[in-house]
Amino acid sequence: MEQVLKVQNLGMSFGGLRALDAVDLDVGSNEIVALIGPNGAGKTTFFNCITGIYTPTEGDVLISVKGKDKPKRINGLKPNKVTEEGLARTFQNIRLFPGMTVLENVMIGRHCRMRSGVVGAVLRGKSTIREERAAVEYSYGILEKIGLDPFVNEFAKNLPYGAQRRLEIARAMATEPFLLLLDEPAAGMNPNETKELDELIKRIRDEEGISILLIEHDMKLVMSLSDRIFVVDYGRKIAEGTPEEIRNNPAVINAYLGDEADA
Amino acid sequence: MDYFLGLFLGGLTRGSIYALIALGYTMVYGIIELINFAHGEIYMIGAFTALIVISVLTLMGMNTIAILVIAGVIAVVYSSAYGYTLEKIAYKPLRAAPRLSALISAIGMSLFLQNYVLLAQTSDFLPFPNLVPDFEFMEPYAHIIGSAEIVILITTAIVMILLTILIKFTNIGKAMRAASQDKTMALLVGINVNRVISFTFVVGSATAAIGGVLIASHIGMINFYIGFIAGIKAFVAAVLGGIGSIPGAVLGGFVLGWTESFATGYISSDYEDVFAFLFLVLILIFRPQGILGRSDKHKA
Amino acid sequence: MITFGQIKKAVLVSIWFMFLTFPIMVIRVNPVEHIVEWRWKNMLLVGVGSFILSFVWHYFIRRKELGAQKAELGEWAEAIPLAQRIRSKKTLYKPALVAAGIFALAFPFIFSLYQTNIMASALIYVMLGLGLNIVVGLAGLLDLGYVAFYAVGAYAYALLNYHFGLSFWMVLPIGAALGATFGILLGFPVLRLRGDYLAIVTLGFGEIIRIILENWNEFSFGPSGIANIPRPSLFGIDLSVHNATIYIYYIMIGLCLLTIFVVNRLQDSRIGRAWIALREDETACQAMGIDKTKTKLTAFALGAMWAGMSGVVFAAKTTFVNPASFTIWESIIILCIVVLGGMGSILGVIAGALVLILMPEYLRALSEFRMLAFGILLVVMMVFRPGGLIPNVRRTYKFEGVANDEKS
Numbered sequence: 001m002e003q004v005l006k007v008q009n010l011g012m013s014f015g016g017l018r019a020l021d022a023v024d025l026d027v028g029s030n031e032i033v034a035l036i037g038p039n040g041a042g043k044t045t046f047f048n049c050i051t052g053i054y055t056p057t058e059g060d061v062l063i064s065v066k067g068k069d070k071p072k073r074i075n076g077l078k079p080n081k082v083t084e085e086g087l088a089r090t091f092q093n094i095r096l097f098p099g100m101t102v103l104e105n106v107m108i109g110r111h112c113r114m115r116s117g118v119v120g121a122v123l124r125g126k127s128t129i130r131e132e133r134a135a136v137e138y139s140y141g142i143l144e145k146i147g148l149d150p151f152v153n154e155f156a157k158n159l160p161y162g163a164q165r166r167l168e169i170a171r172a173m174a175t176e177p178f179l180l181l182l183d184e185p186a187a188g189m190n191p192n193e194t195k196e197l198d199e200l201i202k203r204i205r206d207e208e209g210i211s212i213l214l215i216e217h218d219m220k221l222v223m224s225l226s227d228r229i230f231v232v233d234y235g236r237k238i239a240e241g242t243p244e245e246i247r248n249n250p251a252v253i254n255a256y257l258g259d260e261a262d263a
Numbered sequence: 264m265d266y267f268l269g270l271f272l273g274g275l276t277r278g279s280i281y282a283l284i285a286l287g288y289t290m291v292y293g294i295i296e297l298i299n300f301a302h303g304e305i306y307m308i309g310a311f312t313a314l315i316v317i318s319v320l321t322l323m324g325m326n327t328i329a330i331l332v333i334a335g336v337i338a339v340v341y342s343s344a345y346g347y348t349l350e351k352i353a354y355k356p357l358r359a360a361p362r363l364s365a366l367i368s369a370i371g372m373s374l375f376l377q378n379y380v381l382l383a384q385t386s387d388f389l390p391f392p393n394l395v396p397d398f399e400f401m402e403p404y405a406h407i408i409g410s411a412e413i414v415i416l417i418t419t420a421i422v423m424i425l426l427t428i429l430i431k432f433t434n435i436g437k438a439m440r441a442a443s444q445d446k447t448m449a450l451l452v453g454i455n456v457n458r459v460i461s462f463t464f465v466v467g468s469a470t471a472a473i474g475g476v477l478i479a480s481h482i483g484m485i486n487f488y489i490g491f492i493a494g495i496k497a498f499v500a501a502v503l504g505g506i507g508s509i510p511g512a513v514l515g516g517f518v519l520g521w522t523e524s525f526a527t528g529y530i531s532s533d534y535e536d537v538f539a540f541l542f543l544v545l546i547l548i549f550r551p552q553g554i555l556g557r558s559d560k561h562k563a
Numbered sequence: 564m565i566t567f568g569q570i571k572k573a574v575l576v577s578i579w580f581m582f583l584t585f586p587i588m589v590i591r592v593n594p595v596e597h598i599v600e601w602r603w604k605n606m607l608l609v610g611v612g613s614f615i616l617s618f619v620w621h622y623f624i625r626r627k628e629l630g631a632q633k634a635e636l637g638e639w640a641e642a643i644p645l646a647q648r649i650r651s652k653k654t655l656y657k658p659a660l661v662a663a664g665i666f667a668l669a670f671p672f673i674f675s676l677y678q679t680n681i682m683a684s685a686l687i688y689v690m691l692g693l694g695l696n697i698v699v700g701l702a703g704l705l706d707l708g709y710v711a712f713y714a715v716g717a718y719a720y721a722l723l724n725y726h727f728g729l730s731f732w733m734v735l736p737i738g739a740a741l742g743a744t745f746g747i748l749l750g751f752p753v754l755r756l757r758g759d760y761l762a763i764v765t766l767g768f769g770e771i772i773r774i775i776l777e778n779w780n781e782f783s784f785g786p787s788g789i790a791n792i793p794r795p796s797l798f799g800i801d802l803s804v805h806n807a808t809i810y811i812y813y814i815m816i817g818l819c820l821l822t823i824f825v826v827n828r829l830q831d832s833r834i835g836r837a838w839i840a841l842r843e844d845e846t847a848c849q850a851m852g853i854d855k856t857k858t859k860l861t862a863f864a865l866g867a868m869w870a871g872m873s874g875v876v877f878a879a880k881t882t883f884v885n886p887a888s889f890t891i892w893e894s895i896i897i898l899c900i901v902v903l904g905g906m907g908s909i910l911g912v913i914a915g916a917l918v919l920i921l922m923p924e925y926l927r928a929l930s931e932f933r934m935l936a937f938g939i940l941l942v943v944m945m946v947f948r949p950g951g952l953i954p955n956v957r958r959t960y961k962f963e964g965v966a967n968d969e970k971s
Contacts, residue, residue, distance in 0.1 A: 051850060053846070053850070078849070078854075078855075079846075079849040079850050080849050080850075080851075080852045080853055080854050080855065083850060083851060083852035084852050088850075088851075088852075089850055091846075091847065091850075095844050095846065095847035095850075096843075096844070096847070097839065097840050097843035097844055097847065097848075098843060099839070099842075099843055099957075100836070100839055100840065100843060100957065101957050101958075101959065103960055104836055104839075104957065104958075107836060108836055108837070108840045108848070108851050108853070109851050109852070111833060111836070111837055111840075111851065111852055111853050112851075112852030112853070113852075114833050116832065116833050117834070118829070118834055118861060118865065120832075121828055121829050121832030121833065121834050121835070122824075122825050122828050122829065124828055124832075128832075131833075132832075132833075135833075136960060140960075140962055149962070152959075152960060152962065153959040153960065155957075171851060172851075175851060175852050297759070298759040298762075298763065308587070311586075311587060312586045312587070314592065314594065315586045315587070315590050315592050316586070318592035318593075318594050318597070318599055319590065319592070319599055321597070322597060322599055337586075341583075341586060344582070344583055345583065348579070348583060352942065353942050353946075356624060356627075356946045357945060357946060360945070360949060361949075362758050362759070363699075363703060363705055363758065364945045364949050365945070366705060366758065366759055366762060367705075367898070367902055367941050367944075367945050368941060368942045368945040368946065370707075370895060370898070370941060371937070371938045371939065371940065371941025371942040371945070372938065372941075372942055373938070374892075374895060374934055374935075374937055374938030374941065375935060375938030375939055375942070376938075377934075377938075378932075378934045378935035378938060379587070379935060380587060382931065382932070382935060383584075383587045383588050383591075383605070384587060384591060385591075389592075389593075389594055389595075390594050390595060391594075392594070495763070495766070495767070498763060502760070502763075533774075533778040534774060534778060536770065536774055537770075537771050537774050537775070539767075540767030540768070540770060540771050541771070543763070543764060543767055544752055544764055544767060544768070547752075547753075547756055547760055547764055548752050548755070
């Protein structure tokens, strides 16, 4: 299988604190991969390293670019450049633009795929109007797919919780990513919403051809979704494999149950 | 050499005052992560209250040392009361609002207090009597440092020590530190966060008032506008030392005091205020956490 | 219903404020002549005033809390803002616009020259407000040194005219360009700063510019400033003071329309959305592929540009510039305009500028209380109506089967 993301030997230190240590991970095309681990294991730090919020102190983040043989190294790029390269993310604690409408939130995702500048905005020439219209239509299309179209003109802050989580996904999808990074998408959802999310993520993979890397604590969701699972603990990778393999891996059980297993 | 020493001690005196005002900024920032724009005005009100009390008591014919003490105490009480009220009106209702709102509200308060004093009192500069007597034992050094400077330095030192004791060893100090770490957790373990915030404003305002009285009597005149520029400079001092850090505020005050003293002594006095601002810009660009500041708390 | 508890509270508040304001309000000293004046009447005023205000304050605080509770329960009893209602009714919106236009054009013929002159000043503030609105209202960057760009424009005209004899119309675009350039120059060092730090550094920047203008005599003629700056000419013809005043009024109407047009278009564009996203959440904004640096710098540049331009007009209008016109308080007045009107709202900023600049002119008796009132205004607006008088309305779209957008 072709790899779209390959992370090699990734390390991140904050001062003396070693948050990540020699982590390897890869995501194939059309694959759903989960990254799990106890709280504080370094999962979100890992996401931040990949998406440019932090610059990793060691290792490489490589992506394969269509039409090119050599993978491209993206660590050290600014977050917006990483997004332009085709990696889009959501946040663990929802970070929408509360004072903007739902549609505008998604249109922000279109930003890096649009070109019009200040002059274009003021003169509002044909190409600007066309681009604007295309952006509106594209964004609306995504909202329809995600099932948020009834809320188009609502302020993002007024949406129910589950819808806000889905809006974050819609916004990320508007950037036309090849890889979607979801940071605890099911956090705070009820079983019903989680089930819907499960279906949604699968649909995004199947219909849009977007690979997915997700951090999640809801094991039922992880087991149902993932093709492969990576487990980190104390900043180190302790296991990888299919859901079945992970379920029976003693190191993983130990990491999760910790002291209880020892006792 | 004497010239240098004079500038050095002058800078130290100036720095002590900045430090006294900077403490208020730093303590408030440590707890509610808000720059209390009106803090300089509290200091100005302290100085004004002191002047009013002194004038009244002088007419009544009291002796100077007693006047100094009474005026100082009343100034501290009033500044604290203003600080307390200020928090209740302009900040407390905005605790959950975006920071921009609280900041604008603070600017509004600063504007209000200045004009309040301007309208109720006067826009003129008023002479402020020098209340510190010339100590005899200081006479040989009078060409380098005056008695007033000595009093300022000693008072600053005492206030610093008391404040450190307050924060390190008392219950309310512990509560303040807890609230500055994590307000929600502090609330959960039974700390009355509202009271801690009020208390912080009161203590910060009290130190500002002490600074106000000292500098007014040192410089010899005041008007309604003194708080603004002193407030800005004290803020620079607080940022310089690392906002949120109490020893940082003191160090920042000294560094700023020396910079100004030497820059005006050796370069030019026209641009005295520019140095403070340039310093601030440079610090924020190259070491935003300040000299002694905690490095980024990563509030991403 | 007023309960006993509320009265007790109001009495306590009243006593507290009488105590608080006692030294400053009641006693007035003159240390030179050793006179102490006792003004007990003020104490009474404070007591009664704070007693009444206590009721008003608590009433509004309760209302606000009630509103917040309702919002949490999902009861959206929120009334549609007036601005939106007017806008959504084409039959109301268009005639209102036309009426306002006719009034603006006929103003110099209806009112005296004195009033036209005041109106022209107010329009300068409209322009300044709209410019600052880009930086503060849309991009959420609290800039307290905005007046520096105004000064840049004013001194650009004064100096270029003095040294090279350049005319108003030649300097107007130069002023805009210089304003934008200074905006970027300020923008670079403060890119990494947020919120309070940004505010204080921009404030410092504004003061630095003013202090330089005050002290660098060879360049700016120091505190005495530059006088005899020519008023704008009409196709090379110099106008009388009377006609020039009217002319400047129309120039300002034209410039304001230009500003409104440009800001309105920017607001609903790719750039405008990026500004708002930046204001709402910087990290998320960057993660969505928006170049933070570029977005901030365009906001600073495009905001400062208008200040540069209005500075040129200001210099031409008063024919005299000196550093005293460009203090920090000027920045704060402009900020008040934006805050009162409604951050991010064009209509609001226009209303804010007209109210804040015209009111003190016509209520001369109260003009000494102007800054005091501005201070109260900032606090009260932030506490009770952070959206301003006329809050910003976001564009909405209609979708009927096929996605075709329509301004509703």
